[in-house]
Amino acid sequence: xxxxxxxxxxxxxxxPSSGLILAAKSYEAYYDLRVxxxxxxxxxxxxxxxxxxVTPNLHSIDARVHWRGDMPSIVGxxxxxxxxxLKVTAHATQREDAxxxxxxxxxxGRQHQIRSHLSFVGxxxxxxxxxxxx
Numbered sequence: 001x002x003x004x005x006x007x008x009x010x011x012x013x014x015x016p017s018s019g020l021i022l023a024a025k026s027y028e029a030y031y032d033l034r035v036x037x038x039x040x041x042x043x044x045x046x047x048x049x050x051x052x053x054v055t056p057n058l059h060s061i062d063a064r065v066h067w068r069g070d071m072p073s074i075v076g077x078x079x080x081x082x083x084x085x086l087k088v089t090a091h092a093t094q095r096e097d098a099x100x101x102x103x104x105x106x107x108x109g110r111q112h113q114i115r116s117h118l119s120f121v122g123x124x125x126x127x128x129x130x131x132x133x134x
Contacts, residue, residue: 073112083107
């Protein structure tokens with residue numbers, strides 16, 4: 001593949017995240033996956049640890065995400081519409097810190113959407129050095 005087609009990669013996770021990466025092995029597969037992603041036929045689910053006790057009645061975050069090149073993406077009026085659906089699955093404490101484990105499905109796929117949305121509602125992702133101190 002070539003750079004114009006991102007070497008076949010559709011989805012990547014930021015360091016230090018881990019998980020499945022979506023890639024195409026042919027041009028035909030690339031275009032087929034592009035159509036599936038654009039039409040919402042591919043579900044993108046994540047399990048995320050975040051700071052604080054996320055309230056169980058928070059089911060979605062609708063906020064515009066603005067990508068700023070090398071700077072961290074932020075929620076702001078100039079951003080693109082973005083939706084993150086979530087379900088709190090666990091709460092825990094580590095020393096004196098409250099933590100939540102959250103199942104997430106992104107309805108849109110903006111760069112750093114999960115990190116931006118969780119930070120926006122006051123629960124930055126654990127080990128996200130750009131939006132939290134730990």
